Amino acid sequence: MSKDYRQFCGLARAAGVLGERWALLVVRDLTLGPRRFKDLGEGLPGVPTSVLTARLRELEQMGIVERRAARQPGGGVVYALTPYGAELTPILDRLGRWGAQRMSAPAPEEIITSSSLAAALRAAYRPGAVTAATTCSIHVGPASAWAAMDGAEVTVDVGVPEATPDLIIHGGPQFRLLLAGRLSPAEAITSGAVEIEGPHAVLEDFVRAFHVPLDDVIGTP
Structure with a gap:
């Protein structure tokens, strides 16, 4: 932890741990589940290997991340959040919602990753808005994620769901x-903003369940 504000303050401690470049995004990706080093690197385009190594080492030292034996075929090691680190999940969701209030569309140099899409869906979920168990697969540009909602709970991850x-x-x-x-389901389909495979009624359920407001005053795209 290179940032030390020399204050006996919880916020100063959190900023010292998470204020380093890429640290927040590493933790964001790990809130979705354990990841191999290679998977983390591929999911964070632009992160230098040396920086990712340093961030993981620092997060381990602070008890936020731990290494575990991989359960997937091939064995090896995965990185995962500790119980202490997992406490950051709702905090990051709130922070993501706050930041997204002034994001209307990606700038030309900005990309959407599968992890950022999955995390955004989790942050956008409104418990209880839809009671029927429903699974949606979402693809935005090169990013793919899925969300399984069931009343008060939602499960998200990258890629596509195992079940149809x-x-x-x-x-x-x-x-x-x-x-x-800002677009109704009907307007989104008519304008070409989205295309769907499945019932229109499920898209309406999706919009009721996932919502992030957009400020009327937008500072940047």
Whole structure:
């Protein structure tokens, strides 16, 4: 931990741990589940290997991340959040929602990763908005994630679900406007902002369940 604000303050301690470059995004990706070093690197385009190594080492030293034996075929080691680290999940969700309030569309140099899409869906979920158990597969540009909602609970992850989803959504840059309620499901389909495979009624359920407001005053895209 190179940042030391020399204050006996919980916020200063948190900033010292998570304020290093890429640290928050490493933790964000690990909130979705254990990851191999290679998977973390591929899911964080642009992170230098040396920086990722340093961040993981620092997060381990602080008791936020731990190494575990991989259960997947091939064995090896995965990185996972400790119980202490997992306490950051709702905090990061709230922080992500706060940041997304002034994000209407990605800038030309910005990318959407599968992990950022999955985390955004988790942060956007409104418990109880939909009671029927429903699974949606969402694809936005190169990113793919899925969400299984069941009343008060939602499970998200990258890629595609093992079971056949109730709805598949293919979205472009305006997908964010659908989550903000600036486009209705019908308008999103008519305008080409999204294409769906499945019942239109499930898209309406999806929009009720996942919502992140958008400020009227937008500072940056």
